[in-house]
Amino acid sequence: MTVQVAQVKIEEVNFDQDLFIDVRSPGEFAEFRLPNAINVPLFSNEERAQVGTVFKRNSREEAIELGLALYAPKMEYFYKRIKDLQTEMPNRRIVVYCFRGGLRSRTIAGTIGLLGVDCVQLEGGIRSFRKYIQEGLEQEAQIQREYLVLSGHTGTRKTEILNQLQNKGYPVIDLENLAGHRGSIFGYIGVQPNSQKQFDYLLLKRLKQLEQSPYVIIEGESKRLGRVILPDFLLEGKQIGERLELHYPFWARVEHVYQTYDPIKYKGEIQEGIDKITKYLSYELKEEMKVLLDREDYKGVFAKLLEGYYDPRYAHKFSSYKSQATELEFETLDEGVEKVITYIEHYKTMIKK
Known part of the structure; x- marks a missing residue:
């Protein structure tokens, strides 16, 4: 007995309900x-690497045989796990996907379908979702919108102000x-970085x-945030937007930088970050930093970094x-939020004219 695996296109899924x-x-x-x-x-990270190696060095057929051997002992687990999810969320359609909508998702969808669990396979897998996103961003790049840009030196509470504005319903x-x-x-410390x-x-x-908003509010970021590169249309908006x-x-x-990066908890990460920029620091600043680090005077360290590294770099960026x-x-912070809101309300009347 075989089961025909139904497929859906990325345009047919419901991101909120499926x-x-x-x-x-x-x-x-x-x-x-x-x-x-x-x-x-279907496979652990190590098992996936093992199957991939057999595929490259030997053949597709041997890789499939290895994959089936790894999967067979897990069939009962897959059925129970997905059956339990179906029981927990009975009104949601199950959409199974892998990288390109190939053998992995078809194997799982076919197995649980044969055992009575209704599901569909995403045609094109996660690659179709990636293409959907890229096309969506290309469309967004063509939309005319105004940009209000919050800029300022490192530690000026821009992120906290943006958070409060968003909580109040601003775009x-x-x-x-x-x-x-x-x-x-130090931007990765204490947070979970996202991939591009x-x-x-x-x-x-x-977006x-x-x-429906004629304008958006962004921070005056550089082109790169960790592993992420901002799209050109946002960078252009930052350059020409109201600042x-x-x-x-x-x-x-x-004090804000000190509280944000918590050098007592993240001492090693702070040192690692400083090591990465040492070559950009003057001899005098490096010597001063060394003394402060030996004393574990991190407020002094951050003050020197702002004064001798971040502020001069920002002054250069400001001029661009x-x-x-x-x-x-x-x-x-409360005063800052209040003043920014006052400015935004004035700004909204200006862009309507």
Whole structure:
């Protein structure tokens, strides 16, 4: 007895209602996945590498035989796991996918289908989703929208202000949050970085949510956030957009950086970050930093980094903007949020004219 595996195209799935079962390895799943997908891997990372090696060195047939040998002992687990998910979410269609909609997802869909669990296979696998995202971003790049750019030196609480604005319903695109990286040499500390593919999906999702807004609010980021490269249309929007330059007291910035990166908890990571930029520091600054690090005076370390490295680099970047900035000074986060909101409300009346 055989089961005909039904397929659906990426345009036919419902990202909110369908139950996506990703049968790729845990490593593939961690890099990029469909929304709210559940990983039920056919192979472990090591098993996938083993099958791939046999495919390359020997033949497709031997790789398939090895794959079946690895899969056979797991059949009962797959059936019970997916059956349990169906029981938990009985009103959701099960969509099984792998990398390109090939043997892995067809094997699982066929097996559980034969055992009475209704499901469909995603045609083209995760590759079709990637293509869908790329085409969506290309379409977004053609849309005319205004950009309000929050810029300022490192430690000026831009991310916290953006978070509060978004919570209040303003059309914020929090690029650092989407990338899982804060942008500086320490930006990966305490967060989970996203891959380029996952970032692109999250960005497209946010842009779709804001499609009725005539403007968006972004932070004045550089082209790269960790492993992620921002699309050209956002970089162009940053260059020509209305700019709000935030000014926060120097020692308040130092305190904020200290609290954000928690050098007591992440001492090793802080040292690793400093090592990466040592070649860009003057001899005098390196010597001062060495003394401060030996004393574990991390507030002093961050102050020196702001003064001797980050602030001069920002001054250079500031001069490259094509638009003039409106200056905004504040002493506390609440004051900063209030002043930014006042400015946004004025800005909204201007773009309507």
